[in-house]
Amino acid sequence: MKLASQICLFLGCLISVAAPDLRAQSNIEIDGLGWLGERRMDQRLSFLLGLDHQKAVPLDSTILEDSAFLLLEQMRRQGYLNPAVTASFSGATERSVAEWETPYAVQLPVGFQAESVVFKIRRGPLFYYESVEIKGLSGVELGDPERFFVPGGSLVTRKKDLAYTSENFTRRKTRLLGALKAQGYAGARVVSEQVDTDESTGAVWVELVLETGPVYRVGSVSFDVPAEATGWFEPVAFPEGSIFNPDWLREARTNLRNVAYSAGYPDVAVRSRLADTRGDTDGVLQAVSFELRPGPQVTLSDVRFVGDDKTKNSILWRQADLEPGTLLDPRETDKARRRLMALGIYKQVELNYDRREDGSRVAVYRLTPDTRKKLQLLAGWGSYEQARLGFRWAHQNPWGRAHRYSLNAKQSVKATHLASDYQLPQLFGSDFTGYVEAEYVSRQEIGYDRSRQGGLFGVSKLLGDSGVRLALEYGWFNERADGIDESMLAVRDDAQVASVSLSLSLDRRNNVLAPSSGYNLYTTVKTANRALGGNVNFHKLEVGGGYHFSVSESTILHLGLKGGALLGGGMDLPFNERFFPGGENSVRGFQQGEATPLGDDGDPLGAESFWVANIEIEQRILSDVSVVGFLDAAGFSRDGGFGGDGEVLASAGLGLRYQTVVGPIRLEYGHNLNPRERDPDGTLHFSIGFPF
Structure with missing residues (x-):
C-alpha cells in the first residue's frame, strides 16, 4: 500500500506540473481512439489546421472536409489503411451526419455550416508485416536483412511496431538498397517484389528478390582542374582498392571542396564522373574523374549581425572570431555561426552573404533571440526524497553581454534546496566561461540532519575538439551536521570549508538520459585549507565513469x-x-547513504574512502519497457584506506523500467547478499533517471 500511494502521488505531481495542454477546439471533438489517443489527435488536428486550440472555430464545409481528410490520413500513416470517419453535427444548416471512407471523397455541399461536430473514427484493421522474405543475398554480410522491415531491439514486438504502409515499405526498401551500396554493391536493385495482404486481419506478406551484382572498388582517380588553379591545388590521394560507394564519393567531393575553400574559393563546384571499369579478383575497379571549377577568389570584407539589438557588438565579434580582409572560407564562417549559437541566447542563427561590387562578400548573421525570461515548473521523484517539486527562473542576456542567471528552488519530503547562478561567457575576452553560484541545502538524512550554505565562483572551458571539459573553482561553504554521535567519530559537525577544486569530465554516451552505447569519465580534486578562508584542512579526490x-x-x-x-x-x-x-x-539493497560504516546505534557514520561498482543487464521487452538485473557492490573504510576496518557490501536485484522523455521511470528491488546485523534484507526503490 505504501508503494502504491507513493506511485499515485508521483503521477499526480507529474501530471499536474509537467503535463502538456492537450485541449483542442471546444466545438470539435474526436471519438473512437481512447482518452489519450483522442486528446493527442485533437491537438494534432489543431496543429495541422493552423488553429488556436483554446478557441472555438467557425465550422464551414472547408474546415470540416479538411478535418475529415486529415483524420483519414493520420490513421493511414499509422497503418490503418481502410479507416472511416463519421461526423455528427449540432446546429447544422442541412444535415446532421456525414461519413468519409478511404479513398477520400468530398461529402459536404458548399455553404454547409455547423456549430459543433463529433468525429467518430473507425480505424479498421491495422496492417502489419506478418512476414518478410528477402532472396538473392547469399554471401552478403548484412546481418538480418528482414530487420530493415521488421524492427528488433526488444523481446516482444507489438503489432503497431510492425505497421505497414506503402510509404514506409518504399522507405525501407530504399534503406536496404542503400546498405548494399554502402558495401560496394553499386548495381544492387530489386528484381521483383510481391506484397500480399489480408484485408480482414491486416496481415501483410512481403517477398523481395534482389540482385546485388559485383562489389565495386575505387580504381584510378583523375582530376580536371583549370590551369589557373595549379598554383594552389594539390591533388588529394585516394588509394586504389577502397570500397566504392556513395559515402566515398561524397567524402571525396568534400575533401576537394575543402582544398578550394582554404584558398578562398567559396563557390567551387566539384563534379564527379564515373569513367571506365575493369574487373579484378575482388570485383570491379571503378575509375573516377573529378572536375573542379573554383569560381572567383573571394575576400571576406565585413561581418554583420542583424536581428538582435540587445547584445553588444563587441561580444558578437569576439564570439564569431572572424577577421575581415582575409580570404573567405565557408567552413570558418559556419564555425562562427555555431559559436554564436553556443552563447545559449539564440533560438536560431542563420548565415547569408551580401555581395559587394568589388567581388568581396559580407557575412551576415541573422540572429533570432531565444525567450529572455523563462519560468519552468519542476517535478521529480526519488525513493528516498519521494516527491520533489520546484521551479526554475532563468533570465538570459540581461545586460546585453550574453550573461545568464537563474534561480532554482526545490522542495521534497526530506530536503529543501535553493540555488542561484550567474554565468559570464568570454570571461575577460577569453574562451573561458565564468560563473558564480550560491546554494542553500537542508536535508534530513538517515540518523542525522545536514545543512550547507555558501557559494563559489569558477571558470570552465571545453578543451578543443577533445570533448574534455575543465572546470576550476573556489568555494566557501558553512557545513553543519546535527544529531551525530560525537563519541563514535572524531569529526567536525560545524565547519567553514574554503577550497579550490579542479574537475575534468568527458562524456561520449549516445544518450545522457538512457545510454545504450559509449562511455563517460570524470574526476575532481578538491583542496580545503585555512589559508583560503576556512577553518579546516583536507584533500578530497573523486573519480568515476560508466561504460555501455x-x-x-x-x-x-x-x-x-x-x-x-x-x-x-x-x-x-x-x-x-x-x-x-x-x-x-x-x-540498491540500501536506502540513501546506508551502505557505510555504522555506529553502535545503527546510524550511518560515513566513510573516508569508498568505491562502488555496478553491473547491470538491461533486456528490452518492448521498445520502451525493459527489465534489468543488477549486481551492486561497495567497499569502504571509516578511517581511510582499505585496511583492517574496511568492509565490502553487495546487493543483487531486479527492476522494471519505462522509458520517457525525461529518462527511465524505475521500479527496482535490491536484495543484500551479505547484510550486517542492522542492515535491511533489501530495499524497494521507485525513482526517475538512469542510475549511473
Missing part, C-alpha cells in the same frame, strides 16, 4: 565504477564531506 554497450539488439550491458578518498583531515574533517554510498543510484 549492446550485447544483442535487445540486450544492453551497463558498467559503472566510482570511488573517492579523503586525505589529511584528521579531526579537522567535516562530517558532511564524508562519503555515504547506498541508494537508488548506488548500492
